[in-house]
Amino acid sequence: MARIKSPSDLVKLRRKILGKRDPNKPCITICSGTGCQAYASEKVVAAFVDEIKRQGLEKEVDIRRTGCHGFCEKGPLTVIYPEEICYLQVEPKDVPEIVSQTVVENKIIDRLIYTDPLTNERIIHESEIPFYKNQSRLIFGNNRRIDPRSIEDYIALGGYSAVAKALFEMTPEQIIETVKRSGLRGRGGAGFPTGLKWEFCRNAPGDSKYVIINCDEGDPGAYMDRSLFEGNPHSVLEGALIGAYAIGAREGYIYVRQEYPIAVENVAIAIEQAKNYGLLGADILGSGFDFDIYMHRGGGAFVSGEETALIAALEGRVGEPRQRPPYPATSGLWDKPTNINNVETWANVPFIINNGAEWYSALGTEKSKGTKIFSLVGKVNNTGLIEVPMGITLREIVYNIGGGIRGGKKFKAVQTGGPSGGCIPESLIDLPIDFEKLTEVGSMMGSGGMIVMDEDTCMVDVARYFLSFLSEESCGKCTPCREGLKHMLAVLNRIIEGNGREGDIELLEELSEVIADASLCALGGTAPNPVLTTLKYFRDEYEAHIKERRCPAKSCKPLVTYYIQPDKCQACLICLRNCPVDAIYGDKGLVHWIDQEKCIKCGICLDVCPPRFNAVVKLSGEPVPAPVPEKKVMRKKVGR
Amino acid sequence: MTEVDEIVARYRGDESALIQILLDIQREYYWLPKEALLELSERLEVPLNRIYHIATFYKAFSLTPRGRHQVMVCMGTACYIRGAPQLLDKVEEILKLKPGETSSDMRFTLTTVNCLGCCALGPVVVVDGEYHGRLAPAKVGQFLEACD
Numbered sequence: 001m002a003r004i005k006s007p008s009d010l011v012k013l014r015r016k017i018l019g020k021r022d023p024n025k026p027c028i029t030i031c032s033g034t035g036c037q038a039y040a041s042e043k044v045v046a047a048f049v050d051e052i053k054r055q056g057l058e059k060e061v062d063i064r065r066t067g068c069h070g071f072c073e074k075g076p077l078t079v080i081y082p083e084e085i086c087y088l089q090v091e092p093k094d095v096p097e098i099v100s101q102t103v104v105e106n107k108i109i110d111r112l113i114y115t116d117p118l119t120n121e122r123i124i125h126e127s128e129i130p131f132y133k134n135q136s137r138l139i140f141g142n143n144r145r146i147d148p149r150s151i152e153d154y155i156a157l158g159g160y161s162a163v164a165k166a167l168f169e170m171t172p173e174q175i176i177e178t179v180k181r182s183g184l185r186g187r188g189g190a191g192f193p194t195g196l197k198w199e200f201c202r203n204a205p206g207d208s209k210y211v212i213i214n215c216d217e218g219d220p221g222a223y224m225d226r227s228l229f230e231g232n233p234h235s236v237l238e239g240a241l242i243g244a245y246a247i248g249a250r251e252g253y254i255y256v257r258q259e260y261p262i263a264v265e266n267v268a269i270a271i272e273q274a275k276n277y278g279l280l281g282a283d284i285l286g287s288g289f290d291f292d293i294y295m296h297r298g299g300g301a302f303v304s305g306e307e308t309a310l311i312a313a314l315e316g317r318v319g320e321p322r323q324r325p326p327y328p329a330t331s332g333l334w335d336k337p338t339n340i341n342n343v344e345t346w347a348n349v350p351f352i353i354n355n356g357a358e359w360y361s362a363l364g365t366e367k368s369k370g371t372k373i374f375s376l377v378g379k380v381n382n383t384g385l386i387e388v389p390m391g392i393t394l395r396e397i398v399y400n401i402g403g404g405i406r407g408g409k410k411f412k413a414v415q416t417g418g419p420s421g422g423c424i425p426e427s428l429i430d431l432p433i434d435f436e437k438l439t440e441v442g443s444m445m446g447s448g449g450m451i452v453m454d455e456d457t458c459m460v461d462v463a464r465y466f467l468s469f470l471s472e473e474s475c476g477k478c479t480p481c482r483e484g485l486k487h488m489l490a491v492l493n494r495i496i497e498g499n500g501r502e503g504d505i506e507l508l509e510e511l512s513e514v515i516a517d518a519s520l521c522a523l524g525g526t527a528p529n530p531v532l533t534t535l536k537y538f539r540d541e542y543e544a545h546i547k548e549r550r551c552p553a554k555s556c557k558p559l560v561t562y563y564i565q566p567d568k569c570q571a572c573l574i575c576l577r578n579c580p581v582d583a584i585y586g587d588k589g590l591v592h593w594i595d596q597e598k599c600i601k602c603g604i605c606l607d608v609c610p611p612r613f614n615a616v617v618k619l620s621g622e623p624v625p626a627p628v629p630e631k632k633v634m635r636k637k638v639g640r
Numbered sequence: 641m642t643e644v645d646e647i648v649a650r651y652r653g654d655e656s657a658l659i660q661i662l663l664d665i666q667r668e669y670y671w672l673p674k675e676a677l678l679e680l681s682e683r684l685e686v687p688l689n690r691i692y693h694i695a696t697f698y699k700a701f702s703l704t705p706r707g708r709h710q711v712m713v714c715m716g717t718a719c720y721i722r723g724a725p726q727l728l729d730k731v732e733e734i735l736k737l738k739p740g741e742t743s744s745d746m747r748f749t750l751t752t753v754n755c756l757g758c759c760a761l762g763p764v765v766v767v768d769g770e771y772h773g774r775l776a777p778a779k780v781g782q783f784l785e786a787c788d
Contacts, residue, residue, distance in 0.1 A: 038758040038771035072760035220716035223757030299698025316656035377718035377759035
């Protein structure tokens with residue numbers, strides 16, 4: 001491939017690529033994001049390659065492995081162009097039929113298309129599925145159109161045109177001014193205005209400066225940065241190139257978790273391709289601007305996503321945070337001015353440069369502009385990655401896009417902002433989501449994890465989960481965080497074990513205040529949030545645990561007992577045989593009962609009891625009725 | 641150890657690449673043997689305590705050998721609220737191991753992970769790189785017994 005030496009070369013190359021492509025030629029695209037790969041999408045790809053060969057269609061049909069489409073619930077996803085026919089949960093055995101029926105004869109295979117569970121409507125086109133229809137897929141939308149390992153695919157969609165515009169039609173100051181006016185704020189958690197951050201770094205004294213792409217996505221339940229980086233790596237690189245030019249940096253670093261092997265691979269390929277085309281390296285597009293970028297894999301530590309910790313890791317030291325100021329904008333990597341932005345933030349930049357600040361700031365709310373990618377997970381029907389304009393309500397997200405709660409259960413809360421965030425209760429479901437509103441209710445945007453919880457989720461246990469996560473991930477450098485979290489965790493553990501004491505809630509509040517005020521970095525500073533928000537909105541659950549030894553969600557093991565209702569038990573022996581500790585007694589024709597002394601509360605009896613009997617129940621805070629040994633089953637014909 | 645030499649050469653002996661070098665050694669041996677770390681300390685002229693500081697700080701590193709089969713239970717938030725704790729209990733019971741431990745016959749190593757980012761499949765257990773999703777505790781035994 002020849003180097004692109006000028007903006008007009010880039011335009012020529014795009015025309016050449018498009019000229020070779022026939023938009024009406026059938027193309028089978030298969031989602032190859034990490035989620036779909038976990039569903040063995042690679043086997044589906046291999047089956048398509050074989051089948052196309054077997055039917056001698058290699059010249060007539062293209063196959064493309066794309067980035068993550070987001071609808072992980074229904075993977076592996078296959079979309080067939082030009083009609084955009086979307087097939088869900090495709091398995092290798094479906095492939096011959098798809099090729100002969102749909103690709104060759106243009107017939108729809110009914111069992112593979114989406115059926116709306118509410119209306120029973122059958123939906124053929126991907127973009128018409130409610131999960132997608134109710135989104136605004138600006139940043140994430142190109143993932144499904146391109147092969148992340150093909151720079152040509154990205155260029156065909158207008159890729160790198162924003163760099164050309166920035167380098168040849170704008171001064172660095174104009175770029176910064178545009179980003180400032182767009183209202184873009186950092187997508188990594190804190191929501192700091194991006195343009196302002198760039199300006200600080202540009203104005204900092206010093207000749208060598210650095211930009212960093214932060215892909216140390218450590219929040220459990222959040223994976224939008226990974227999917228964006230592995231699905232459309234060039235869009236992130238293009239954003240960083242523009243930022244580097246604006247700031248005056250000639251070198252950049254990418255920090256990516258080693259737990260994201262596909263992202264590591266795709267980004268390495270993207271860097272190589274961009275170098276070969278002259279889009280990275282010396283004299284980019286003939287502008288005289290030089291920029292190189294290097295990749296660094298992280299070893300797996302939540303605190304390393306904090307910017308000073310991340311810089312320490314890049315220098316080969318342990319990824320522990322340090323006191324700020326000085327801020328990285330004046331003294332960062334190798335003590336030089338450094339600008340760090342998160343993957344999603346960088347990916348927004350080319351859109352702003354191409355379409356202008358006004359276009360961008362028309363999206364969103366007064367102080368939070370643009371769109372945000374969330375990972376919608378937990379007890380929701382449509383798990384996946386969604387991109388929505390700022391200001392959308394939680395209700396729209398959970399019900400219109402997420403399709404409501406799994407198994408018809410009752411919605412309880414949404415946890416946002418990762419371990420440092422908080423839980424938002426049902427009473428606030430009409431809250432418009434933006435940086436300010438989330439902070440007002442005690443939570444935060446964070447990187448965009450959204451974990452939906454239902455009536456079976458215990459909020460005290462959720463708080464304990466995050467505290468145990470943070471206490472393990474605390475680097476131990478400062479005492480309030482290291483020791484304080486340990487104590488909070490101990491209090492929460494005893495509440496869950498049924499040993500809570502009068503005054504424990506107040507003790508948690510007091511500890512929270514000290515830890516939030518006195519910790520060195522944001523990990524400790526925000527660590528009490530999960531406890532504080534659950535105390536604010538679900539205080540009754542804490543009180544039930546402490547005062548009544550009762551878990552309202554019947555989820556905390558030490559406070560729950562399993563009981564077989566004698567009038568419902570059909571003496572089918574299933575639970576009795578599956579009990580791992582032989583704690584269930586009874587016989588054919590004799591009602592089963594659980595020996596509470598032997599029971600380890602694993603819940604397997606409840607899982608295996610046939611739903612039509614529904615005999616096993618969980619009890620909490622009430623005495624277990626005494627067993628009725630040797631009681632004969634009065635057999636009824638069930639369901640007839 | 642020629643592998644260590646090769647890895648160090650890959651990064652031109654640059655000490656700022658220390659974490660990258662350790663990740664590569666970990667990938668080569670599935671753990672960080674003491675001899676490799678001693679040699680690394682000499683080659684890079686980096687104090688051994690700094691290497692151990694890093695090796696004990698990050699989750700990716702192991703200072704003990706790993707078993708033939710890697711069993712990883714995801715404890716991310718989405719998996720957690722969908723029953724990962726019960727699943728982990730069951731795996732611990734079958735393998736008679738706690739997270740981080742390796743069986744004495746070197747058959748299994750059990751670990752937990754904070755999130756694999758395939759939350760739609762939760763709760764997830766990964767056995768030797770193969771994902772098993774939406775798994776009820778009663779069903780996990782079959783995948784473990786299949787490992788020799």
